Amino acid sequence: xxxxTAKTEGAALLYELHGVERRYLKGAAEVMALxxxxxxxxxxELLSIEGPSxxxxxxxxxxxxxxxxxxxxxxxxxxxxLSRAGEKTLTEIRSERIGFIxxxxxxxxxxxxxxxxxxxxxxxxxSKSTQRERAADxxxxxxxxxxxxHLPSRLSGGEQQRVAIxxxxxxHPEVIVADEPTGNLDTKNAAGVMDLLVGLQSAGDVTLIIAxxxxxxxxxxxxxxxxxxxRIAKHATVA
Amino acid sequence: xxxxxxxxxxxxxRWSRTLVTALGLxxxxxxxxxxxxxxxxxxxxxxxxLSPLSTVGTDVIVTRTVAPASASSSTASPSASPSASTRxxxxxxxxxxxxxxxxxxxxxxxxxxxLNATDQAALLNANSSILTDxxxxxPAGTAFTHxxxxxxxxxxxxxxxxxxxAKVEGVQSAVPGLSLQALRESGTVPALTDTVTTGGQTxxxxxxxxxxxxxxxxxxxxxxxxxxxxxPPAPGSGTRGSGGFPRTxxxxxxxxxxxxxxxxQYEAQVVxxxxxxxxxxxxxxxxxxxxxxxxxxxxxxxxxxxxxxxDQVVSGSWFTSKPANEILVNTAYASTNGIKAGQTLAINxxxxxxxxxxxxxxxxxxxxxxxxxxxxxxxxxxxxRVNEVLVKVTKSSNVDAVAAAIQxxxxxxxxxTAKSLANQVTGSLANAQSLANTLGGxxxxxxxxxxxxxxxxxxxSSVAKRVREIGTLRAIGWSRGRVxxxxxxxxxxxxxxxxxxxxxxxLGVCGAVDAFGPTLNATTSGLNVGASTVNLFxxxxxxxxxxxxxxxxxxxxxxxxxxxxxxxxxxxxAGTFGGWRASRLAPASALRDLG
Ligand SMILES: Nc1ncnc2c1ncn2[C@@H]1O[C@H](COP(=O)(O)OP(=O)(O)O)[C@@H](O)[C@H]1O
Ligand SMILES: [Mg+2]
Numbered sequence: 106x107x108x109x110t111a112k113t114e115g116a117a118l119l120y121e122l123h124g125v126e127r128r129y130l131k132g133a134a135e136v137m138a139l140x141x142x143x144x145x146x147x148x149x150e151l152l153s154i155e156g157p158s159x160x161x162x163x164x165x166x167x168x169x170x171x172x173x174x175x176x177x178x179x180x181x182x183x184x185x186x187l188s189r190a191g192e193k194t195l196t197e198i199r200s201e202r203i204g205f206i207x208x209x210x211x212x213x214x215x216x217x218x219x220x221x222x223x224x225x226x227x228x229x230x231x232s233k234s235t236q237r238e239r240a241a242d243x244x245x246x247x248x249x250x251x252x253x254x255h256l257p258s259r260l261s262g263g264e265q266q267r268v269a270i271x272x273x274x275x276x277h278p279e280v281i282v283a284d285e286p287t288g289n290l291d292t293k294n295a296a297g298v299m300d301l302l303v304g305l306q307s308a309g310d311v312t313l314i315i316a317x318x319x320x321x322x323x324x325x326x327x328x329x330x331x332x333x334x335x336r337i338a339k340h341a342t343v344a
Numbered sequence: 345x346x347x348x349x350x351x352x353x354x355x356x357x358r359w360s361r362t363l364v365t366a367l368g369l370x371x372x373x374x375x376x377x378x379x380x381x382x383x384x385x386x387x388x389x390x391x392x393x394l395s396p397l398s399t400v401g402t403d404v405i406v407t408r409t410v411a412p413a414s415a416s417s418s419t420a421s422p423s424a425s426p427s428a429s430t431r432x433x434x435x436x437x438x439x440x441x442x443x444x445x446x447x448x449x450x451x452x453x454x455x456x457x458x459l460n461a462t463d464q465a466a467l468l469n470a471n472s473s474i475l476t477d478x479x480x481x482x483p484a485g486t487a488f489t490h491x492x493x494x495x496x497x498x499x500x501x502x503x504x505x506x507x508x509x510a511k512v513e514g515v516q517s518a519v520p521g522l523s524l525q526a527l528r529e530s531g532t533v534p535a536l537t538d539t540v541t542t543g544g545q546t547x548x549x550x551x552x553x554x555x556x557x558x559x560x561x562x563x564x565x566x567x568x569x570x571x572x573x574x575x576p577p578a579p580g581s582g583t584r585g586s587g588g589f590p591r592t593x594x595x596x597x598x599x600x601x602x603x604x605x606x607x608x609q610y611e612a613q614v615v616x617x618x619x620x621x622x623x624x625x626x627x628x629x630x631x632x633x634x635x636x637x638x639x640x641x642x643x644x645x646x647x648x649x650x651x652x653x654x655d656q657v658v659s660g661s662w663f664t665s666k667p668a669n670e671i672l673v674n675t676a677y678a679s680t681n682g683i684k685a686g687q688t689l690a691i692n693x694x695x696x697x698x699x700x701x702x703x704x705x706x707x708x709x710x711x712x713x714x715x716x717x718x719x720x721x722x723x724x725x726x727x728x729r730v731n732e733v734l735v736k737v738t739k740s741s742n743v744d745a746v747a748a749a750i751q752x753x754x755x756x757x758x759x760x761t762a763k764s765l766a767n768q769v770t771g772s773l774a775n776a777q778s779l780a781n782t783l784g785g786x787x788x789x790x791x792x793x794x795x796x797x798x799x800x801x802x803x804x805s806s807v808a809k810r811v812r813e814i815g816t817l818r819a820i821g822w823s824r825g826r827v828x829x830x831x832x833x834x835x836x837x838x839x840x841x842x843x844x845x846x847x848x849x850x851l852g853v854c855g856a857v858d859a860f861g862p863t864l865n866a867t868t869s870g871l872n873v874g875a876s877t878v879n880l881f882x883x884x885x886x887x888x889x890x891x892x893x894x895x896x897x898x899x900x901x902x903x904x905x906x907x908x909x910x911x912x913x914x915x916x917x918a919g920t921f922g923g924w925r926a927s928r929l930a931p932a933s934a935l936r937d938l939g
Contacts (some may be wrong), residue, residue: 144904163935167932167935171931172819172930172932172934172935173930173931173932192824193823193930196818196821196822197821199818199819199820199821199931200820200821200822201821204820205819205820205934207816207819207934207935209812211812211813211816211819211934213350213360213813213816214357214813215350215353215354215356215357216350216353220349220350222349224347224348224817224820224822225820225821227347227350227822227826228821228823228826229823234809256357272820273818273820276821277473284935285846301903330380330589337861340754
């Protein structure tokens with residue numbers, strides 16, 4: 106029932122979602138952000154998730170990024186049921202396996218670009234010097250080799266998002282989950298960031314899951330999902 | 345397990361939040377240090393007011409003051425009435441007699457009436473030398489100066505008591521002391537007597553005796569006839585009753601001889617015997633002026649304990665090996681009377697060399713002049729008698745127990761400890777001290793709690809502002825524990841800054857107290873409690889000593905450490921609240937739209 110691209114056909118199943126629901130309590134009112142999602146994601150895919158605002162894209166990405174658990178249904182990540190996993194397991198998965206990229210960049214405002222990358226390595230058993238080296242290396246990979254000591258406030262939006270990408274890559278994740286990564290960027294910066302992310306995926310390093318409004322982004326995707334009212338409305342595989 | 349770099353940058357780059365929280369803690373810590381410093385300063389001031397006890401190494405003072413009458417005092421033991429003339433050394437504690445246990449009732453003014461009979465007698469007797477016949481000082485009109493020594497309200501007792509006290513378990517040393525009131529009378533010897541001489545005059549008496557009886561007339565007639573000189577008239581011739589005595593010629597002499605005895609008597613002259621009458625004038629009229637001062641006898645060999653010690657000598661020296669004619673003079677008394685070390689003072693005809701000037705520290709029991717004990721006992725006719733025993737105990741924690749044991753050994757003795765003296769310190773110092781102890785403690789706790797609350801609230805608000813940041817940390821793989829530890833480290837860091845600033849603030853507060861603090865008054869009732877206010881013989885009472893002490897905040901390392909610890913505790917408390925708040929934030933908070 107799930108369609109796969111030729112490229113990822115036969116690759117290991119990274120995610121398996123069954124009947125996933127996410128209910129929010131907004132005061133007395135109940136909001137059904139996800140109303141039964143079934144979805145398989147294979148390693149190496151570039152999955153784009155489109156849909157109008159409020160359709161549940163972010164909610165779905167939080168579940169994929171192990172930031173949240175469903176109120177019903179199961180989310181299996183590499184065979185592990187995240188909906189039943191403990192706090193410690195989820196923390197470990199977030200730290201080692203998944204890199205999350207936010208629409209608002211979410212850099213720590215008091216830390217320099219290098220430090221923002223390094224603190225992602227803090228929970229790992231990595232020496233301070235290795236952290237610094239790797240941070241510098243990652244930042245030069247995203248084109249910010251000259252901006253290591255800059256505070257986020259002194260970086261442009263595009264630069265900030267590049268720092269966030271470097272941070273997401275810090276612990277060699279298998280998956281990068283990006284929630285509208287170009288939503289706050291101008292066209293030029295958006296293109297640069299998108300190229301960077303797509304480059305990572307096409308180099309075979311990571312599986313990339315991107316929520317976006319940008320039709321350009323969707324063009325890069327190996328598979329597209331369109332969401333509406335907490336459901337997958339359209340499922341398409343790009344040739 | 346925390347990110348130190350992140351911590352430092354967080355504190356530095358959010359400096360206003362860091363500073364506000366740290367200053368809140370610092371203000372609390374500084375105020376608490378100030379309060380503790382003031383409390384400490386007041387305690388030190390009080391100790392200063394009582395320091396003679398501690399500096400002379402005296403833990404307990406045993407005295408025998410006049411005791412108020414009690415129900416049982418009418419049966420005072422006979423030994424409890426030492427008289428100036430019949431003083432006998434007595435063993436045991438008997439000379440302390442019963443009766444000292446009576447609780448003082450009524451105001452001090454009534455206490456002289458409440459003295460038990462024995463004590464009253466002893467006191468009046470001991471103080472009676474002041475009423476010495478001034479005529480013994482020389483012929484009337486001679487200028488004189490004489491010093492009288494009286495024990496005032498501290499009754500003397502045989503110095504055997506010193507040994508009794510020394511035997512009490514826990515006593516390290518017991519040293520005698522004799523504190524007396526001295527009354528210096530000077531003026532001219534008054535005319536105490538008036539001599540009057542009477543008698544010596546010769547008087548002639550004229551009288552008319554009763555007429556001769558018939559028998560007497562017959563007898564006279566026979567007598568004259570026998571002498572042959574006179575022929576009496578015939579009986580019945582009428583001469584009887586004329587009363588005329590023939591007084592002429594030789595017949596007259598014979599007649600005189602023959603008269604009855606009672607007629608002859610009237611012929612004699614009466615001589616009144618001369619006599620001298622001495623009238624005693626009471627009271628004597630005198631121009632005598634009196635001045636009081638206080639003296640004490642100390643054992644020159646007890647250099648480090650007793651009423652005065654060698655380290656209280658400020659100029660000159662301690663008693664030499666021949667102390668009989670040596671005295672130490674209180675610097676205060678010396679300066680008002682222009683006395684210098686090395687000069688001699690004449691007291692009751694003997695010259696005493698001022699070997700040194702001393703500053704006895706304040707207590708109820710300082711004297712103006714210190715004598716060798718033996719000398720003072722001799723000049724005050726108090727041979728082998730003392731009125732104080734100054735006791736040093738082996739273990740300071742034992743003071744109360746030893747005092748109780750001495751009390752048991754010597755019933756009727758008044759046993760005072762430094763602590764009981766401390767309780768007698770009155771005046772604004774004592775008020776401030778009790779205020780600092782009670783209110784100060786509560787105030788310190790309230791201030792600290794307020795500072796902690798402020799720090800906790802500021803941290804919670806900071807965490808609330810950093811919801812997305814904390815969520816992001818969780819989202820990129822920080823555990824809940826790591827986030828909490830990081831928050832905790834931040835607030836402890838703020839606590840450290842608060843401690844440093846707080847110590848500076850505390851020093852400032854204490855400095856301000858020193859500069860602008862009020863002057864406090866301490867009144868030490870000292871030794872002569874009980875009947876002390878009875879002012880016998882118009883002597884100035886040395887029983888109550890007052891001194892002014894400037895209020896000072898005294899910091900010590902302990903207080904500084906407490907201040908530092910308080911700031912750190914404040915940091916931990918704030919971190920606990922902030923961390924608890926942060927631990928409840930889900931990783932998904934990273935995506936929360938904060939508007
Ligand atoms: N934390 C939350 N609490 C309550 N409602 C939420 C929460 N997050 C999302 N929602 C609701 O769930 C629905 C889906 O939101 P979201 O997943 O953010 O959509 P999208 O990312 O596609 O704009 C919306 O109606 C939104 O209001
Ligand atoms: Mg969204």
